[in-house]
Amino acid sequence: MYALCDANSMYASCEKVFDASIRNKPVVVLTNNDGCICAACGIAKRMGIGKKFVPYFQVRKELEAAGAVIRSSNYELYADLSQRMMDTCARFAPDINVYSIDECFLYYGKNSAPPQEGWESLGRAIRRTVWREVRLPIGVGMGATPTLAKAANFASKKLAGFDGVAVIDSQSTRQAILSQMTVTDVWGIGNRLGKQLNFMGIKTAWDLANKSPTQIRKDFSILLESTVRELNGEVRNAWDDVRASKKEIYSTRSFGQRVTDNEVLRAALATHAEVVAKKLRKQESLASNMIVFATNSPHDSEGYFKQSYFHRFTVPTNDTRNIIKVIQAAMPSLYQSSIRYYKCGVGLMDLHREQLFQFDLFNESTDNPELMKCMDKINARFGRSTLHIAAKGFEQKFAMRREFLSPQYTTQWSDIPKIKC
Structure with a gap:
């Protein structure tokens, strides 16, 4: 049996945890540089505001008229509350797989017997405990496969009569839930594939479950065949104890304000280089190739400018220096004084497992490694960038714009909530 625990409107819900004054108000969270809407709480959704990925400036007056609370993305707060949620959920199962910042799978073993209180009661206990200890509302869906658990989670949030917890543990329940799901509500099926399936008369998840897996494989792919089999209770999707290492690692971000200074651009690129190097070491890999780029906006009146610089390391590395x-070396080709830079980034490619790489005898x-390990350990203990390379500077003039940022209640000493009795 699998259980999928998924936070409701994660970012918006996190904003309400420590701020009681906005718990009964519509809350909308913006993306980097306060550009677009990326999350809205349930109240905002019921009011018909806060549609995802709509530019904020286009709906600002509408949000103000509705009395919506606007927040910039507080990633430090979201990451910490996510970890608390995962730690709490992990207590309810022998195995856990963190799927994303707001959802995790719990696994109870093959042919696992129902707990004494029943699967639904267990799901309600998980939901109740996460709310009591973390103050995040979640939905819990349970099924014999990860895809059925996803379907049950959909039902727990979107279908009437489930109230946050749904369990697919019988043929009748499976049919009842899948019949109310469109084919694009199924895990892994997007709009493009959904249109193809609709054209073939497959409208609902139940329609898809009743198709021949072999024929689906011939017409589409082995991935969709696996989905059909999972909808019928056959486990085809699994996770490894250790996730596969990334093949490429990038760090890119648009600036909070346009950059025209050579030193500021170089400091921004050095910051991205430090980020990718840390990620590279975390997965114990070495990089053979590196790409650096800088660009303005394609909407700028002076024309679109994008320049990149490619470098191959003689010896693969994960050393930040x-x-x-x-x-x-890249700056002469990237920087032009007439360009108002909007975005830059660094990418590492052709990655190798550090323990398995065979070094060159002559290079x-x-x-x-000891210096990098020391730097990572200090930053892990005392906070990111406690110890860093001087090339990134000390004042980040290029930092992203976050005008509506809430306090970082759990990661900054100055922002710890104060209770007065």
Whole structure:
């Protein structure tokens, strides 16, 4: 049996945890640089405001008229509350897989017997405990496969009569839920594939479940065949104890305000280089290739400018110092004084597993693993960028705009909530 625990409107719900004054108000959260809407609470959705990915400036007056509370993305707060949610859910199952920042799968074993209180009661206990200890509202869906657990989770939130918890543990329940789901509500099926299935007369998840898996594989792919089999209770999707390492690692972000200074652009690129180097070391990999780019906006009147710089390391590396050295070499080709830069980034490619890589006999590595380990350990203990390379500077003039940022209640000493009795 699998259970999927999924937070309701994660970002917006996180904003309400420590601020009681907005718990009964519509809350809308914006993306980087306060550009677009990325999340809206249930109250905002019922009011018909806060549609995802709509530019904020287009609906600002509408949101103000509705009395909506606007918040910039507070990633530090969301990450910490996500970890608390996952830790709480993990207590209810022998195995857990964190699928994203707001959802996790719990696994109870093959042919697992129902708990003494029953699957639905267990789901309600998980939901109640997460609310009591983390103050996040979640939906819990349970099924014999991950895809059925996803379908049950959909029912727990979207279908009448479930109130936050749904369990697919019988043929009748499976048919009742899948019959009320469109084919695009099924995990892994997007609009494009959904239109093809609709054209073939497959309108609902139940229609898809009743198709021949072999024929579906011939007409579409082995992935969709696996989905059909999972909808019928055959486990085809699984997770490894250790996730596969990434093949490429990127760090990119638009600026809070346009950048025209050479030193500021270089500091921004050095910041991205430090981020990708840390991620590279975390998955214990080495990078053979690196790309650096900088660009303005395609809507600028002076014309679109995008320049990139490619570098191949003689010896694959994960040392931040070696990666930042490439930034200095790239600057003459990236920087032009007439350009108002809007975005830049750094990417690492052709990654190798550090423990398995065979180094060149004639080219010695200049990495200092102990130094990097020391820097990562200090930053993990005392906070990001406690110790960093000087090339990124100390004042980030390029930092993204977050005009509606709420306090970082759980990660900044100055923002810890104060209770007066």
